[in-house]
Amino acid sequence: MAVTILLENDKRVVENEARKQYVSRQKGTHCSLLLDDEQVVVLKEVKEKDLTLEKVRSIAGDIARGLAAQKVEKALVGDDTIAAAFAKLDKEKAVTAFVEGWDLGSYHFNSYKSKADDSKAELEVAGSAEAVQAGQIRAAAMAFSRDLMNEVSNVLNPETYPDVLKEKFAGTTAEVTVYGKEQLEKMEMNGVLTVCRGSKYSPSFVEIAYQGDASKPLVALVGKGVTFDTGGISLKSGKDLSDMRMDMGGSAAVAGAMQLLVQSNAKVNVVALIPIVENAPDNTAVYPGEVIHYKNGTTVQVGNTDAEGRLILADALLRAGELDAEYIVDIATLTGAIVNALGTGLGGVFGDEELSHVMKKVGDENGDFVWPMPLVDAYDKTLASDYADMNNISTLNFAGSITAGLFLRRFVPENSKWLHVDMAGMMNHSSASGYYAKSATGYGARLLADYTVKISE
Ligand code: BES
Ligand code: ZN
Ligand code: ZN
Numbered sequence: 001m002a003v004t005i006l007l008e009n010d011k012r013v014v015e016n017e018a019r020k021q022y023v024s025r026q027k028g029t030h031c032s033l034l035l036d037d038e039q040v041v042v043l044k045e046v047k048e049k050d051l052t053l054e055k056v057r058s059i060a061g062d063i064a065r066g067l068a069a070q071k072v073e074k075a076l077v078g079d080d081t082i083a084a085a086f087a088k089l090d091k092e093k094a095v096t097a098f099v100e101g102w103d104l105g106s107y108h109f110n111s112y113k114s115k116a117d118d119s120k121a122e123l124e125v126a127g128s129a130e131a132v133q134a135g136q137i138r139a140a141a142m143a144f145s146r147d148l149m150n151e152v153s154n155v156l157n158p159e160t161y162p163d164v165l166k167e168k169f170a171g172t173t174a175e176v177t178v179y180g181k182e183q184l185e186k187m188e189m190n191g192v193l194t195v196c197r198g199s200k201y202s203p204s205f206v207e208i209a210y211q212g213d214a215s216k217p218l219v220a221l222v223g224k225g226v227t228f229d230t231g232g233i234s235l236k237s238g239k240d241l242s243d244m245r246m247d248m249g250g251s252a253a254v255a256g257a258m259q260l261l262v263q264s265n266a267k268v269n270v271v272a273l274i275p276i277v278e279n280a281p282d283n284t285a286v287y288p289g290e291v292i293h294y295k296n297g298t299t300v301q302v303g304n305t306d307a308e309g310r311l312i313l314a315d316a317l318l319r320a321g322e323l324d325a326e327y328i329v330d331i332a333t334l335t336g337a338i339v340n341a342l343g344t345g346l347g348g349v350f351g352d353e354e355l356s357h358v359m360k361k362v363g364d365e366n367g368d369f370v371w372p373m374p375l376v377d378a379y380d381k382t383l384a385s386d387y388a389d390m391n392n393i394s395t396l397n398f399a400g401s402i403t404a405g406l407f408l409r410r411f412v413p414e415n416s417k418w419l420h421v422d423m424a425g426m427m428n429h430s431s432a433s434g435y436y437a438k439s440a441t442g443y444g445a446r447l448l449a450d451y452t453v454k455i456s457e
Contacts, residue, residue, distance in 0.1 A: 003032075003067060003121070005041045005077035007084055013042060029059045032066075041067070041075070043085040051088050054367045056097040061105025061435025067121035068106055079127035092131040099125065099135025100142075104435035104442075107143050109150040137263045141449070142442035144168070145249075145256030149427070149440030153228035153245040158201040158276040161227060161248070165206050165255060165274075174210040174262050188295040189275070189319075191311040194302070196277035198232060198285025205315075206274040208258050213267040216456045220325035220416075221448050222316040223254030224309045224332035225276035232279045232305030233287055246427045246440055247309070250332040251276065253423065253444025260449035268456045273319055275312040279305070291388045294318065298410065301385040303393040309334045310404055311392055314411040321413030327355075327455055330408065331421040331444050337400030339425040341373070347426050347443065348373040350405035351412075351419040359419060359451050368447035370421060373401065380406045421447070 006013065012035055014020050023031060023042050030043050041063055046055060067075060082098050083091040102123045110116035125132045148156065148164070156164065162178040169176050181202040184193055189205060196203035206225075226247040230236055236244065251274045258272050285305070292300045292311065295318050300311070309332050320328045331347075338348045346369035349356045356372035363370045379402055385391040390410065394403035405420050412418045426443035429436040 001039070001072055002074040002076055003039045003041055003072050005043060005063070005075055005081060007081055008042055008044050010042070012040075030063055039072070043081070046086070048088055051086060053089060053093055053097040053365060056086050056089065056094055057101030057104070057367055058434030060098045060101030062433070064102040064105035064121055064123070065432065068119045071119055072121045074122045074124060076124050076126070079125055079131070082125070092128060095125065095128045095131035096135040096138065099123065099132050100138045101435040103136060103139030104142060107146060107437050109147065109437070109439050111151070134264070138260060138446060141256045141260035141263070141445045144259050145252040145442035145445045146437070146440045148252040148255060149246045149249050149442070151245070153278065156245075156248070157227045158196060158199070158204045158225075158278055161225065161251075161276050162204050162206050165208065168255070168259065169208060169262070172262050174208050174258060177207045177209075179205040179207075189315040190292050190294060191315040192275045192277055194286045194290070194292050195226075195232075195279055195308045195311050198282035199278035199280040201278055204276045205319075206272070206276065208255075208272040208274075209270075210258060210262055211269050212261065212265060213456070214269055216267065216269040217326035218324060219268065219270045219327040219329070219452045219455065220273055220320035220323060221254045221257060221270060221452070222273045222313060222320060222328060222330035223251035224248065224313055224330075224334065225251030225274050226309060226312070227276065227278050229279045229306070229308065230281060232285050232308060233281050234305040235281055236306060243428060247279075247333050248276070249423055249427045249440070249443065250330070252440075252442070253331050253448055256442060256445025257448035257452070260445055261452060266449070266453050266456075268452050270452055271323060271325070273316040275316050277308070277312055279308045294411070296411070298390070299388040301388040301391045303385070303391040307392045307404070310407045313408055317408065317411040317413070320416065325413070325416050328412065328416045328418045329421065329448060329451065330419075331423055331448065333424045333427050334422045335401045335404045335424055337404075338422040341401060342371055342425055344425045344429075345369060346371050347421050347423040348401055349419055349421050350375050350402070351409075352417050355417060355419055355455070358454060359421075359447070362450045362454055363447050366446040366450050368443055368445075370447065373405070375405050375409060376402055379403055383407055
């Protein structure tokens, strides 16, 4: 059964007064209608002030989810219908957004359902083939990030995660290098080694290099890969900590961004740096008060083992320096405090002020929203330690996201332009709406890929 998507002013709707009245009385952005014995979906007019590419993605996602629930197998739409429905927007961009939202709205994570509902209404767009393909590539990259985040921690862990990445990029022009525990010891990645000490898994570090154009400045994308965060000896409490399997959301964003860049043959020079650990309590785990010696000579007191993300990101930032990255972006589910500050609608971006605004614009257009946040110099001294160079927690009882950013800043190579994205509030959605499912978001893949393209122009 195929359903056609039409406009509110389509002649098959307006030529019949009863139909016209019915459609105009329906609330929302679209409605289903029977034309004789054919089911159609009517796109209703969106007020111009509400019309954005994000709105287009959301409408498409809602329609796709609704039709899948009705077990509709196919939907047909013309590129001109999409262009006319969202006339204020650029046609190609609107088509890409519609396809992207459609595919993501159809996303399911069904690996563990005994009776899986993976019904999807296939979308067939007539025309604008390139824009359609771009939408499909974008959605697939974000779905890859979602899959990684949703996967459970006994399946995706520091030992198995590198293989998943190797397999994903096999046969592409991207090159994946995996460092295991012994190599990490040689490389003095002591943050990664220390955080993973209490885990039954060995830590790892993955680098994915892609040179679409080797003459472009090197961009390093750094992603926090904590496959489960129990807090360690500073154990977390809570009724259900299942979501802490998504504490590798930063690494999922980076992996998704790499897929998007590779599949769209982007003319960029980029390397992904992904430290992978599990933060678990054990008698072998790092205890509060221990000191980590970093490769650059800095010593860090582990005041709280639950502030583990910054400890592994520090190694990756130093690695970006060894590789002479001109630009560095790190992304992490770093602090609960960013959720208090910004909620669940956008991430916080810290670092270079001008570039923060460049990134904000990128996110405004592609749906991975960020808001620029300050790195308050005066708070830096609150990271002092009584016996090491610094502590991994601040003495302040507030501004936790800022002090986490200040911690990272101490490890940023001198010659690199750096941004840090705290995506803790964007990790997962509590309900299905628009093109989001009630699970991991896949946030950050589009943001990092589009930002990399933007600064490489
Ligand atoms: N992974 C958490 C942050 C987090 C919290 C992500 C909620 C997603 C949702 C991080 O490792 C953490 O535990 N941060 C601590 C830092 C504190 C001990 C300084 C926090 O935010 O409470
Ligand atoms: Zn933690
Ligand atoms: Zn964490």
